[in-house]
Amino acid sequence: MTSVPSLTPIENAHEFSADQLVDQLQVNTKAGLTKDEARRRFEELGPNALQETKREGALTILLRQFNGVIVWILAAAAAISFFLGDTVEGVAILIVLLINAITGFVLEWNASQSMEALRKLDTAPARVLRDGRIQEIPSDEITLGDVLLVEAGDVVSADGNLFDVNQLGVDESALTGESLPVEKSTAISVADAPLGDQHNRLFKGTAVVSGNGRAIVTGIGQHTELGKIATMVEEAERSATPLEEKLNSLAKRLIWITVGLAALFMIVGFVRQEEPKLLIETALALAIAAIPEGMSVVATIALAYGMLRLAEKKVIVKRLSAVETLGGTNVIFTDKTGTLTQNRIEVNTLQLPEGMAEVRVDEQAGKLEVVQGEATVMDDHGYHKLVRIGVLCNNADYEPREGEDAKEVGDPVEVALLKFALGAGVNPDEVTQQHPRKAEKAFSSDTRIMGTLHEADKRYLVAVKGATEEVLDRCDTVLKNGQPISLGETEKDAIQQVSEKMAADGLRTLAFAYREVNERPGDDFTEQNLTYLGIIGFLDPPRTEVTPALQSCREAGIKVIMVTGDHPATALTVASKVRLIEPGEEIVLTGKDLKPIGELSAAEKERVMACRVFARVSPAQKLDMIDLYQQNGDIVGMTGDGVNDAPALKKSDIGIAMGQRGTQVAAETADMVLKDDSFASIVTAIGQGRVIFENIRKFILFLLSCNMSEIFVVTFAGFLGVGNPLLPLQILFINIVTDVFPALALGVGRENRELMKQPPRNPDTPVLTNRDWWMITYYALVMTIAVLGVYWFGTRNLGMNQGMGNTITFYSLSFAQLLHVFNLYSGHGHFFRNEITTNKFIWWALVVCVVILVLTYYVPFLSQVLSIQPMTNQALLLIAAAGIFPVIVIQVIRKLTGLGE
Incomplete structure (x- = not known):
């Protein structure tokens, strides 16, 4: 030592x-x-x-909201606007920056209270x-x-x-x-x-x-x-959520697109010897067009809407992005106690001389039912004797109360015995009154038994419970068919083996015995001449809703792993009962079997990742296991309720705490709290998360195709030398007003039950795939052709001046983008009836946007700021044509080629 x-x-x-x-x-x-x-x-x-530890102050969190590439580009755009004398435009950009910063600050101001x-x-x-x-x-x-x-x-x-x-x-x-x-x-x-x-x-x-x-x-x-x-x-570092990382990656991609186009445009402009100020203004318009200013606001509202839906289903979300993260989760580490089980002890198995029965106590109904085994043992005299001995050799108190939680005082195992008696139709109070206690031999680590002495009808009853081996040593008879018969060493060995098998199956076992005499025994009344009654096995019972929830996880392609500090046999038993593992998968690894992640060989990593049940695992080892799966590219969820779960809850991509039985530490560390402690609620949250991700993907597809059309309009007009059809402030207005409302309606779309029958998306897959980028480009080109077509026709054939041309382009692009929302249905259904046309929020968004566009024309302040010119009927016809043409073209090509399905 x-x-x-x-x-x-x-x-x-x-x-x-x-x-x-x-x-x-x-x-x-x-x-x-x-x-x-x-x-x-x-x-x-x-x-x-x-x-x-020193916590971040409000000022630090607020300043961090202004640290990002998109923020820097918008800030530079505002500075250039002020430099060029466009004060209104500069102020408008700063307002957008401020809105985004406030949104981010509110989201981060729920810092962890774990410490x-x-x-x-x-x-x-x-x-x-x-x-x-x-x-x-x-x-x-x-x-x-x-x-x-x-x-x-x-x-x-x-x-x-x-x-x-x-x-x-x-x-x-x-x-x-x-x-x-x-x-x-x-x-x-x-x-x-x-x-x-x-x-x-x-x-x-x-x-x-x-x-x-x-x-x-x-x-x-x-x-x-x-x-x-x-x-x-x-x-334990809480890294950016997968959604945040994907949106950041998307933003960087947009920036490179913008830089490339702006640089190309500037080079062509200098070669043509165009006016530098015009080139700068056009580049500024490109920068504003490329950045979807409303994306973070729409994402936030879409997530918040999902959060409200989950709150109605007793799932409290503390971090908005956690809703979507759970939708992408493909591995869930779950604690056993209080998550898969009820975190309370119940009588589970009766092993009597007449046979075995697995039972379940229904506390609310006050009944006892046989789940498996021989129901006939409950008709035997020995069974009824066992129930009463469990009540008498007991120091706990249990008082059911209607409409509120029962009063429980004492050792949980002894409380379970009282519940068992009530379920068996025996009133513990009546039994104890009929058999007043006269003496007690308290349980000790030396004797490993407890005994009580009672008097009834001028006779004395000795009640004993304890470790099987110790109880059997004091027994010379066994109660069979209502009669004590001799108990030999062979029978004792067989009973001991049964007890060991029950313990190996994860049950805590207690043996029971009694003795009845006419004269009061001495102080050693528990030491000899006892009659053996049987063994009771206790277990923290599984939650009934867990098994179907785990089945839903399997259908959704989600791997569920139990990680507990409890005994290996107990963990394996619960895993089998809830069908977390199938027959033949009875493998459990303990903390002793786990090396630090850096010391694992490839074969050892494979062995660890193939196991579904881990027991006697320390908090540090839970962190290692989460890290192992995260390094493998998985999105990891962690459920738990104890102090020991707090580091893992924080380290995981999505921490889920139990709200009823969970500790305050776990609840405040986690990203989500289940008010009903139900694992089934996790499945509900996963489904909602998948819906939200699909909605986010859809509105980003909408926003970027709209933004790309703005980029193409400005860039192609510059290359063709037909002037600047869109002003920077007009682009900014379209991005933060007329684009945002339809995008928001897409973000709160209806649920899609089919998503939970599909495997989780690949964590490495970006928000937008290469196919999505092709679709964005395709949609944008069609809208660009329509908008530039009416601009060119109006300015070249109808003699419209540049100001009128800007006005036509502004309204044409706004109208085309509003109608573009109908192009984004998934392919289920048809054009006139699908998830878009049946979404009431879409129609409200269109009404609001049309009203806003009308106001920009008739309200003098808005029309002056946006440089709106009075329009003729010809201009209105051109605007209508520019809006309707892209929808017709896209739908015709969709029918002919299946593009967009």
């Missing part, structure tokens, strides 16, 4: 005995630290609190032994070497090694994922024991559910297991 320096938080403390820690930490377990020594250590080591939630676990006072007296102090004043006292109801304030325990049970589910309370002891744990198996340790933030104990504090603050998780939460 290596020596641990004094006054240093102890690593691998589970390997040390109490005597070794007394020497290392220089503490007296009977008197504790002296007041002076405690103060000295506090000054040297600091408080028992999690470190605070604050972790610190709230520190607020409870703690009891320590100092100067030989028990003192209550603030938990942050605990220091290394303190003797910490805990009892039922306490939240543990620091990490420590136990040296004195009395029936101590601790709920560590938030830290390790272990469903059942852990029975603590003072025996040294094995060297490589994971947290869930370190039975001689107490951990900060866990809850004491029974008994009491004393421990030597071995870790405080950031050096506790909770502190290590807090550090991982801080260090």
